[in-house]
Amino acid sequence: MTTALAVCCALVLAAAVPPVMSSSDAQIPLGQGPNAWRVAISDSWDVLGPFPIHAREQHFLSPSFPLNLSEPIDYGAKWSSAYADTGEVGWSKATSSDGLLEISFPDVRWASLRATEGWAVLQHHAVLRTTITLYPPSERSRFPQDPPQLLVDVIQGSFFAVLPSRSPAELDASAFMPKWHIGNIYAMKASPSNTVALPTVPSLDEPTTYDLFVSGDYEIRLFGDPTVRGSDVPKLSINISARVQPPEPWLQLASDHDVLPTFVSGWAFGDALGVGLRANGDTWTVTRAEVVTGRDSEEVSVALLRETRIEAGQTRVLPLALTQHAAFTRDTLPVALWITRGNGQASTLIVELPVRQIPAWDTDGFEGIVATYLSGGATPTAFVAVPPKEASEEPVAPLLFLHGAGVPVLDLNFWLCAPPRQRHSWLVVPTGRTEWGLDWHGPSTTDAWAALAALPAILSARAEWAPWAYPASTRVVLLGHSNGGQGAWHVAERFPDRVRALVPAAAYMKAQAYVPLLHSRSARFIDPYMRAVLETALTPDDNDLFVSNLVDTPILAIHGGADENVPVWHSRALVDTLKTWNPAANVTFREDPGEPHCYDGAFGDGRTQAFIDASLDAPLALQRPRSFTLTVAIPAESGPLHGFRVLVLWTPGRLARLTVTMGDDGTLAVFSRNVRAIAIHREVLSPETSLSIEGQALPLPHGYASAPYVVARKAADGTWTASTETTIHIQPSGRASAILQSPGALTLVVPDRADGASLSAALRLAHALDVYHKLDSSIVDAREAVALRDGGALDGNVVVLGDARNAFLAETLAAARTAFALRDGRLALEGRVIGRGSSTLFLHPHPTADDAVMMVLFAEDDAALERVLRLFPIRTGITVPDWLVLDSEADAIGAAGVHAAGVWGDGWTMNGGMSSF
Known part of the structure; x- marks a missing residue:
C-alpha cells in the first residue's frame, strides 16, 4: 500500500482496497525500473507535402491525405500539388530534436505565390511519419495481463494516429483502420495527454515498432507570418512526445484542471470549486465530498453537486459547491473524496487544495482576483476581476475585457495588452472557457456574460464588499485585444443593448478575411449550392454583416500601424462598413503609427481612457434613434436592439433584418426581411404608440403594459398578429x-x-x-x-x-x-x-x-x-x-x-x- 504521498494529496484507504494513486505515484512505473515498459520516438521523419488547403479543411479531408493508410506506401511516388514548380511533390526527410519537429519546404517559391495570393497561400497540409518503438521489461516475472497504452502529446499538430509497421497483407485489415486523435493545435496549457491504445499487442520478447502519422497543417493564426522572422518560407513547428501508461488501475490528480477562487482577507471570492481527476485502467466514481472533519470544516464546507464517473483515460472536473462560515486563512484546504472503483471497491482520497490568500484591495494597491461561480448552476468556472480604486456612491458600469488568443488570463499575466485599473469600475476578464475558446463566439460569449453577472452576486454576498457591487443587468463598456478585439465586435453586435461603448484593439474582421479560403481543395469539386449551404455555418461569425447593430454605439477602434499579426486594414474595413450604414455614427478609428500588435499605448493612452470615462459618464438609459436596423443570423445567439428582438426566421440559414423607424408622432413603423416572429420590450411601447409592421396597423394586445414584451408573428399569408406571452419561443438551432x-x-x-x-x-x-x-x-x-x-x-x-x-x-x-x-x-x-x-x-x-x-x-x-x-x-x-x-x-x-x-x-x-x- 502506498504511504509516501505527494504534497498535494494524501490517501485514506478502506481495508483491503487497492490504493488510488496520487499524481506523483502514477509516474513511477511509466519509464523506470526493470518491470517498466519503455518507449522511444524516432528522430527521423518522412514528410510528404505541401498540399494547398484552407484553414479548417483538414476536418473534412482524411488527415493522411493523399495517402490511403490501408495500402502499402510507395516512398518513391509523386503526388500532385499546385505549390511545386513541377506540379508534383514527393517524400522528403526531416529530423526532430528533443521532440521538436520543424518542417518547411524551401524549394517552393513562396514569395512568388504570395505576391498574388497573400496569406491565403501559406496555408498548407503535410503528412508526417515516423516510428514509435516499445521496449518490453527486462524482467519478465511481473508482466501484466493487459498490454500497456501510450500517453501521447502532439502540440500544434491537428491529428495523429498510431498504426502497425507491418504491411496490411500481414495483419487483419481492421488493425489498419486509423483511430485519429485530435492534437492540441492551439498549445493549450491545461491539456492532458491523449490515451492511445496500441493497434496490435506488443511483443514480450523483443522491441515492437509502430508507425506514427501526424497531420501537419500550417495556419497563419497559429504560426504567424514568416516574414516577421526574416523569411519567406512558412515553418511548421510541432512538439511530439510519448510515454508508456501501465494497465494497472489508478486515479491521479489533474491539478491544472482545478478551479479555485482567490481568498480575499480570508473569504473566498466565489462559491465554486473544481477538482481535476484523471483515471486509468478502470472507471472510478466520486460519490461524496466534504472538508476533512476536525480540521477546517467549521470554517468552510463543500458539497459534491453530482456523482461523477470518470472513465479509464478520461479527465474530469468534480463540481463542488463551497460554503464559508468564518474567515479561512490557511494556505491549503483539505477535501475528502469518497471514491468507488468499477469493481465496487471503495476508497477515500484526501486532496490538499492550494489556497491563494491576498489582502483586501485599496486605493493604492491590489492584486488580480480569480473569482469562481457555478455556470448554469452545475459547472465550476473561473474569471479574473480587477477591483476599482474607489467605491462609488452610485453604481458604475464595469469594463468587460476579452483577451487575445492563447492568453491564459487565470495566470494573471495579461496586463501588457489590457486596460489599466479603473477609478470606479470593475474590470471583468472572462476566460472564454480556454485561452482560445470558440473565438468569443457562441459558448464563449455566454461565458463572458455569465462572468459579468457572477461578480455582483459575489460582492453582494458580503457586507464589506456590497458597496462595490453593480447591478447584474448593467450595460458595460466592452473592450478586447486581437482575437478579443474581434470578439468585442462580435459580442457587441449580437447583444447591442447590453453595451454602452466599444473599444476593440488590433481586431480582425472575420476568419475568412484573416485567412481567406481561396485555396480550398474542396472548392475545386463541390457544387456551389452545396458550398453555400455548408458556409451558412460561417455566416453567424461574419462581423462585417452585423455592424448595422452598432451604428448607435460609441466606438473607438484602435490598431497599431505596424501590426505584424493582424493587418490594420481589418479595423479600417469594419469602420468603413459601419459608416456606410450611418455616416454620422459615433465611431473613431485611431491608427497608432509604427506600433506593433501589442503595445502599452493601445489601452494605456490618455485618449483611450478619456473615451472610456466619457462612456461611463454618459446617461445609463439607452437612447433610441429615429431609425435603426437589426441584423440577425441565429436568434438563439442574439439579443435585442433598442428593445426589438428577432425570435424566428422564415428561412434559417439566411440573414434576417428588422428596420424600425420612429415618427414625430411616436408611430413605430417596422419592416422585416426573412423574419417570422419578433419580441418588443414593453418599455418601447406606450398607450400613444401606433405600431405597424409592413404597413399593417397592429393594435397592442390587452395587458401589454404588464407583460415583459409583445410578440408579433407573421402568418403564411403575410399578416401579422400580436400577443403577450410570459415565455418566448426562440428558434433553437442554426448550425x-x-x-x-x-x-x-x-x-x-x-x-x-x-x-x-x-x-x-x-x-x-x-x-x-x-x-x-x-x-x-x-x-x-x-x-x-x-x-x-x-x-x-x-x-x-x-x-x-x-x-x-x-x-x-x-x-x-x-x-x-x-x-x-x-x-x-x-x-x-x-x-x-x-x-x-x-x-x-x-x-x-x-x-x-x-x-x-x-x-x-x-x-x-x-x-x-x-x-x-x-x-x-x-x-x-x-x-x-x-x-x-x-x-x-x-x-x-x-x-x-x-x-x-x-x-x-x-x-x-x-x-x-x-x-x-
Missing part, C-alpha cells in the same frame, strides 16, 4: 456548434460499453471537449441513457454515437421529431435510405429539456465513424450546418464528399430553401 452551448455537462451515449469503436470515439471526443472548451462530459451506454432520461436527469446536451443498435437512439428517433428516422435498421432522411459507409451528423431536439439539444453521429462502420467524429465542431470555421451526410469521397475531395446538408426550419422541420440533396 452544429449549438451542441457546445450546453446548460450542463454533456452526455455522450454509446450503444454498449463492449462496443470498442464507439467507446474509443466517445473518449476521444471527451478529450477534445476538455482540451478546447473545458466542457465536462460523461460517457454512458444506451441503457443508462434511457434511465437518465426517464428519471429526468438528462439535463445537459447529449451526443449519441453509433447506429441503429444504439437502443437510446432508436427510441429517440421513433418519436419522429425530425426528418431522420430508422427504416429496417437503416437511417433514412425523408424516407430515403442513406447508404452504408456514409457518415451522418445532425442536431435533434433534446429528449426531455427545452433548453438543451441533442446531436447524433451516425455511422455503420468504423471508417464512417472516424469521418463523422472529425466533423464535430470543436473549432470555429468548421462548415457544419444543422445536418449533413458525407461518404468516403471526402477523404480525397473534402467537403465535396458531402452529399446532403441543411439547416433545420423552425420546429425542427425540413427547410427546403437551405437544404441540398
Whole structure:
C-alpha cells in the first residue's frame, strides 16, 4: 500500500482496497525500473507535402491525405500539388530534436505565390511519419495481463494516429483502420495527454515498432507570418512526445484542471470549486465530498453537486459547491473524496487544495482576483476581476475585457495588452472557457456574460464588499485585444443593448478575411449550392454583416500601424462598413503609427481612457434613434436592439433584418426581411404608440403594459398578429456548434460499453471537449441513457454515437421529431435510405429539456465513424450546418464528399430553401 504521498494529496484507504494513486505515484512505473515498459520516438521523419488547403479543411479531408493508410506506401511516388514548380511533390526527410519537429519546404517559391495570393497561400497540409518503438521489461516475472497504452502529446499538430509497421497483407485489415486523435493545435496549457491504445499487442520478447502519422497543417493564426522572422518560407513547428501508461488501475490528480477562487482577507471570492481527476485502467466514481472533519470544516464546507464517473483515460472536473462560515486563512484546504472503483471497491482520497490568500484591495494597491461561480448552476468556472480604486456612491458600469488568443488570463499575466485599473469600475476578464475558446463566439460569449453577472452576486454576498457591487443587468463598456478585439465586435453586435461603448484593439474582421479560403481543395469539386449551404455555418461569425447593430454605439477602434499579426486594414474595413450604414455614427478609428500588435499605448493612452470615462459618464438609459436596423443570423445567439428582438426566421440559414423607424408622432413603423416572429420590450411601447409592421396597423394586445414584451408573428399569408406571452419561443438551432452551448455537462451515449469503436470515439471526443472548451462530459451506454432520461436527469446536451443498435437512439428517433428516422435498421432522411459507409451528423431536439439539444453521429462502420467524429465542431470555421451526410469521397475531395446538408426550419422541420440533396 502506498504511504509516501505527494504534497498535494494524501490517501485514506478502506481495508483491503487497492490504493488510488496520487499524481506523483502514477509516474513511477511509466519509464523506470526493470518491470517498466519503455518507449522511444524516432528522430527521423518522412514528410510528404505541401498540399494547398484552407484553414479548417483538414476536418473534412482524411488527415493522411493523399495517402490511403490501408495500402502499402510507395516512398518513391509523386503526388500532385499546385505549390511545386513541377506540379508534383514527393517524400522528403526531416529530423526532430528533443521532440521538436520543424518542417518547411524551401524549394517552393513562396514569395512568388504570395505576391498574388497573400496569406491565403501559406496555408498548407503535410503528412508526417515516423516510428514509435516499445521496449518490453527486462524482467519478465511481473508482466501484466493487459498490454500497456501510450500517453501521447502532439502540440500544434491537428491529428495523429498510431498504426502497425507491418504491411496490411500481414495483419487483419481492421488493425489498419486509423483511430485519429485530435492534437492540441492551439498549445493549450491545461491539456492532458491523449490515451492511445496500441493497434496490435506488443511483443514480450523483443522491441515492437509502430508507425506514427501526424497531420501537419500550417495556419497563419497559429504560426504567424514568416516574414516577421526574416523569411519567406512558412515553418511548421510541432512538439511530439510519448510515454508508456501501465494497465494497472489508478486515479491521479489533474491539478491544472482545478478551479479555485482567490481568498480575499480570508473569504473566498466565489462559491465554486473544481477538482481535476484523471483515471486509468478502470472507471472510478466520486460519490461524496466534504472538508476533512476536525480540521477546517467549521470554517468552510463543500458539497459534491453530482456523482461523477470518470472513465479509464478520461479527465474530469468534480463540481463542488463551497460554503464559508468564518474567515479561512490557511494556505491549503483539505477535501475528502469518497471514491468507488468499477469493481465496487471503495476508497477515500484526501486532496490538499492550494489556497491563494491576498489582502483586501485599496486605493493604492491590489492584486488580480480569480473569482469562481457555478455556470448554469452545475459547472465550476473561473474569471479574473480587477477591483476599482474607489467605491462609488452610485453604481458604475464595469469594463468587460476579452483577451487575445492563447492568453491564459487565470495566470494573471495579461496586463501588457489590457486596460489599466479603473477609478470606479470593475474590470471583468472572462476566460472564454480556454485561452482560445470558440473565438468569443457562441459558448464563449455566454461565458463572458455569465462572468459579468457572477461578480455582483459575489460582492453582494458580503457586507464589506456590497458597496462595490453593480447591478447584474448593467450595460458595460466592452473592450478586447486581437482575437478579443474581434470578439468585442462580435459580442457587441449580437447583444447591442447590453453595451454602452466599444473599444476593440488590433481586431480582425472575420476568419475568412484573416485567412481567406481561396485555396480550398474542396472548392475545386463541390457544387456551389452545396458550398453555400455548408458556409451558412460561417455566416453567424461574419462581423462585417452585423455592424448595422452598432451604428448607435460609441466606438473607438484602435490598431497599431505596424501590426505584424493582424493587418490594420481589418479595423479600417469594419469602420468603413459601419459608416456606410450611418455616416454620422459615433465611431473613431485611431491608427497608432509604427506600433506593433501589442503595445502599452493601445489601452494605456490618455485618449483611450478619456473615451472610456466619457462612456461611463454618459446617461445609463439607452437612447433610441429615429431609425435603426437589426441584423440577425441565429436568434438563439442574439439579443435585442433598442428593445426589438428577432425570435424566428422564415428561412434559417439566411440573414434576417428588422428596420424600425420612429415618427414625430411616436408611430413605430417596422419592416422585416426573412423574419417570422419578433419580441418588443414593453418599455418601447406606450398607450400613444401606433405600431405597424409592413404597413399593417397592429393594435397592442390587452395587458401589454404588464407583460415583459409583445410578440408579433407573421402568418403564411403575410399578416401579422400580436400577443403577450410570459415565455418566448426562440428558434433553437442554426448550425452544429449549438451542441457546445450546453446548460450542463454533456452526455455522450454509446450503444454498449463492449462496443470498442464507439467507446474509443466517445473518449476521444471527451478529450477534445476538455482540451478546447473545458466542457465536462460523461460517457454512458444506451441503457443508462434511457434511465437518465426517464428519471429526468438528462439535463445537459447529449451526443449519441453509433447506429441503429444504439437502443437510446432508436427510441429517440421513433418519436419522429425530425426528418431522420430508422427504416429496417437503416437511417433514412425523408424516407430515403442513406447508404452504408456514409457518415451522418445532425442536431435533434433534446429528449426531455427545452433548453438543451441533442446531436447524433451516425455511422455503420468504423471508417464512417472516424469521418463523422472529425466533423464535430470543436473549432470555429468548421462548415457544419444543422445536418449533413458525407461518404468516403471526402477523404480525397473534402467537403465535396458531402452529399446532403441543411439547416433545420423552425420546429425542427425540413427547410427546403437551405437544404441540398
